[in-house]
Amino acid sequence: MAALQTELVDVTSQEVMLTFYRRLYPFKSIFAWINHQHTPARLFTHREFAFTIKNDVYLRYNSFNTVDEFKKNVCLLTPSRFEIGPVYTVRPKDRKTARKDAFKPVQRELVFDIDMTDYDPIRTCCSEAGICKRCWTFIAAAVRVLDTAIRDQFGYQHLLWVYSGRRGIHLWISDKEAMDLNDEQRKAVVNWLSVVQAGKESGKKVHVRSGSKPLPPSLRAALDELVDIFPDLILDDQDCFGSEKGYESLLDLIPDPKIVDGLRELWTSDPTSSSSDKWADLKNQIKKCYPQKDNPKRAILSASMEDIILQYTYPRLDAEVSKHRNHLLKAPFCVHPKTGRVCVPVDPSHIDEFDPSAVPTVGQLLRELDAIGSSNEHGAEHHSDWERTSLKPYVDMLDKHTQGLMNEVRREKREMDTSW
Amino acid sequence: MFKGAEQKPRNLQEHPQVAYYGTLQYPHRLNFYDKPPLFDVTVEEFETCALDRLRILAEIESSAARNRSWEETKSVTHTQCLKYLPLSNNSATKMDLNAQRRKDHLGHFVLRLAFSRSEELRRRFVKAESTLFRIRYENDDSMERQQFLDSRDFNWILVDKDEMSEYRKELSSVSENEKFFKVKWTRVPDLVEKRRVFLKGGWAYVPAREQASVVYQDFEVQLMGALEMTNRALPRLDEDNRLLPILDNLCKGFLSGVPSDWVASAPGKEGEITADMVDDIAKQHYPLCMKNLHQNLRKDHHLKHFERLTYGLFLKVLGLSIDEAITFWRKSFTGGPAETKFDKEHKYNIRHSYGLEGRRANYPAKSCQQLLVSDSASYGCPYRYFTPDNLQTALLSAYSSQGLKSSDIPEVMQTVRSKHFHVACTRVFEITHSQYNVKKGEGVGSGESVTHPNQYTAKSMEMEKAVKENLKGEMGMEID
Structure with missing residues (x-):
């Protein structure tokens, strides 16, 4: 039944994606999460966004000054997905005005990517793009091992696990020290964790x-x-x-x-x-x-x-993703173009109960929107319609994660102020 | 030979002037170069100190390019150091320690000025300097080394007894019966990568024997930071055009990637062509196709597969031995996209083209005919595949130093238009070799036209050699 319904909505259609971005995508939450505070900082304004638009055209080096500009442009381009890159020395959209060697990535979340394809030689239930509850056990084991190791050994606290929409999982680490790692140090982390x-x-x-x-x-x-x-x-x-x-x-x-x-x-x-x-x-x-x-x-x-x-x-990491600051990684809450599933955050302490096939698809979410319907049709455009869909628990999870991050940033700022 | 001097920063602060000019100006042989030299120097001293140090750094770079083992590098560098920049232990009472260490100190800072100006220069300078520091550190007397370490705050924390017993099991699997130091793990990424430390909460527990790693890492990070600062300050240098020419000169050789440009290196055996000589030969004797490949290689520090193959075989026939070829390519790729993959991927291909791998065939270099039908502007015959505009520009920039004038261009272009590409190439040869009395129509000798890039180059080199020998003959023993 679920499979039948997903087919009813064409994920690749511009209209579907436009509605999704206009009414459902939690831009504010994503903004707060990559920006670490409420007013736009370099972490947001100097950040690269890359869009995949129709015919597989890839637009790199976009950057935005505010969250509204961000949303406006995403709706304008209606990409099938977009990716988040590093913070550069110069606003990426202005890179041509800077000297070539003055445009460099400086900060970026430490990211990891685990993909089921790396398990193909050992898993017997599915192969290639397929994934089932059984092979998810590999991912679950990987998440538990990595989550513990990173918190305990490297001392990082702000870990966000995100389901990649099909057969993998991403990890974004937003601790200040992790953001500042250079490529050599990132390589060291990867090699420390790779077996x-x-x-x-x-x-x-x-x-x-x-x-x-x-x-x-x-x-x-x-x-x-x-x-x-x-x-x-x-x-x-x-x-x-x-x-x-x-x-x-x-x-x-x-x-x-x-x-x-x-x-x-x-x-x-x-x-x-x-x-x-x-x-x-x-x-x-x-x-x-x-x-x-x-x-x-x-x-x-x-x-x-x-x-x-x-x-x-043992977790099999896609090492190249983590090693370089300028590697782009699909943003949370994007829609996977093949499955239509939304890339939602995952709670590592309940990773075993996570079922990839239960993740909301864009089609399902739009039907939920239709169901709550036209009752207040004449109101202004809704920015947070996700609150009334099954996307809500996932957005709340991200917001809670961001809250922890912001508290720490605020604490640091206060310490700096009082140190005078 | 090693240098030593570092004035301790602490001493300096406590008794600024006194310590500086006192007998303890450089209490240690090792130096972290925290303080710039504040004494007066003559312009000559300025230059010689830098040149002597450059010789050593050149040797270190070429050791890396020649893939010497660490022990070999150490001994080679040691010899060079004894010759150009001796640096003795404190126990060597007969030496003028102060003068040695002063020279080391000064040379380092002069080269900082010269090599701060671009990212690539900075990276290479840091690499060479930190290798030098490592060699000196390893060779240092252990007592003196300890004194040096104590003299500076490396910001590491000795792991106390309580913590030692808390993590006894974990620490003992890293190393038994040793003292441990605690540093932020980001300071020792190399040890983390190899799992040679114990990691907890972002702290790396480093066993005493790996302590050096922290020191080297600090040295590199600090030097890189200092170079970037120097780079920013350099334009504001109130300079009276005595120093800038010297600095320019110093970094020019460094940039071309050939240590022999820094300092004249020993020429190879009679008739042998070494990696260092390729640049010169390219300048004077290459046909346009090979010049083009050579320039692209220098510009990008990389060539694509067929370009590599074409140029590599050309070099083989030119007379580069396999060892020299590997050296040449390794150096050429340094700083390029494939630098780290060199040993894994490209070395095999080079050996393959020399008939040392795979089917062990002795591949000939590509002839003009092959290059004419290759259908590629990057490694094919430029006379055929370049657009007329590009060809004119390329010709002038490649050969104007050898006497090609813009007035010669229409004639060459005319033959190109009538599709006689080899005639055009031959004509360029004639024009650029008119100093050897090559006249129009003589071609590369007795009317022969160019049929092979190697033939072009070989004839050109022959002519130069003949002229040189004639000269020698005429002047007898007077010239050396």
């Missing part, structure tokens, strides 16, 4: 330790979390080692030929045994081959089992 090196070759390998030395403490904490979900997600739900291709890639990760040969023999004769059985086989095989507990081989093998768990469950 599975992304690449086209499917044999993504985990390189986090030297020899069989213990895991670094940051990963130890992540592993403790991931060990819990590994049996449910990888062994039962996804059944990653069920097929021949699946178990061969598992065997590739085991550094001991004796064990590999034993297991391959076992599994070739019974290729359909479940992943849990295979995982148990692996444990038994290790015990059988190296019965003494203090055998150094045992240490190597248990280290490699930990690495396997990391490889299958």
